[in-house]
Amino acid sequence: MKIDLSGKTAIVTGSTKGIGKGIAQGLAKAGARVVITGRHQQQVDELVKELGNGARGHALDLGTADGCSALLNAEPQCDILVNNVGIFPGGDFFETDDALWQNIWDINVMSAVRLSRAYMPKMIQSGWGRVVFLSSESAINIPADMIHYGVSKTALLALSRGLAKAAAGTGVTVNAVLPGPTLSDGFAEMFKQEVANGAKLEDLGVEFVKANRPTSVIQRAASVEEVSNMVTYVCSPLSSATSGAALRVDGGVVETPF
Known part of the structure; x- marks a missing residue:
């Protein structure tokens, strides 16, 4: 099995470090032209140089409508959208104020809403596209000390499933990937x-x-590469029969076989 993404443009949000960076590296190795995003220009520039193969990058805040608009203006279309950007602060539910809830919602959920809403119609029109949401085993196995985070990741499961149905029969697939630790x-x-x-x-x-x-x-x-491998596959033409799925890379943490 060979994954070939030559000629495809892939946007990976929040991709200057961690799982997002691993995904950007995996897609680049498969031949995609990768567009990365991050908050710091130096980190963006360093990864663009590392990836090569026509990679581009943008330093912006996707937790705001203006940041998403800036990305859309700079990159008006893509073939693959990986909604990875997110924050995961801990905190007692009863001491978590509205401001933190709103910040998590804006970054973890609304960035994905805004970008999917903008990019998917063009994918549907072209007859091919891949949209992936980085959820988490915490979407199902809600951690008591990070309820706000778990709620945001559960929302991504609902969003991915709904958008998969909205894109039914178009050649565009939408899936969620659920890493564990x-x-x-x-x-x-x-x-x-x-x-x-x-x-x-x-x-x-x-x-x-x-x-x-x-x-x-x-x-x-798990290693970052193990998560990246799943995302790279589901972004490829080889995964064309997989849509609307919650694909777990959680090491079996969630107590369900499906």
Whole structure:
């Protein structure tokens, strides 16, 4: 099986670090012209240079309507849209104020709403396209200390399923990918002190999963590349019979076989 995305333009939001960066790298390796986004110009420029193959990048805030409009003006169309940008702050539900709820909603959900609404009609008109939403196992297995985050990821499941139905029979597929604990930059930041003291990130991932996600079947955190592999496949022509799906890369954390 060879994934060939030559000639395809792929936009990956929030792609200068973590899972988003891994997805951008995976799509670029498959031949896509990747458009990355981030908040900091230097990080954007560095990744564009690394990816090559006609990659482009934009430093903007997709948590605002103006930021989304700026991206749409700069990149009026694409073949593949990966709605990855998101934040995941912890916090007690009873102490989380409206401002944080709104910020999470604007970044995690409304960025995906705005960009999908703008790009999908052109994909449908052309008869081919891929839209992927980065949800999370937390969309199903809502964490008590991150209820606001879980709610935003559940919303992405509903959005992806609804848009898959809206695009039925057009050649455009829409899917959600649900990572579990992943050895991303964000995960490393959580344990930066332990790593600085000599601990290995992979070992910390095992400890975290066993303590906080004991239902995991693989009993470890996934690598960024493992998540990227799933996204790259579902963005390819080879995945043409997969749409409206919630594709889990959660290591079996969620206690359901389907």
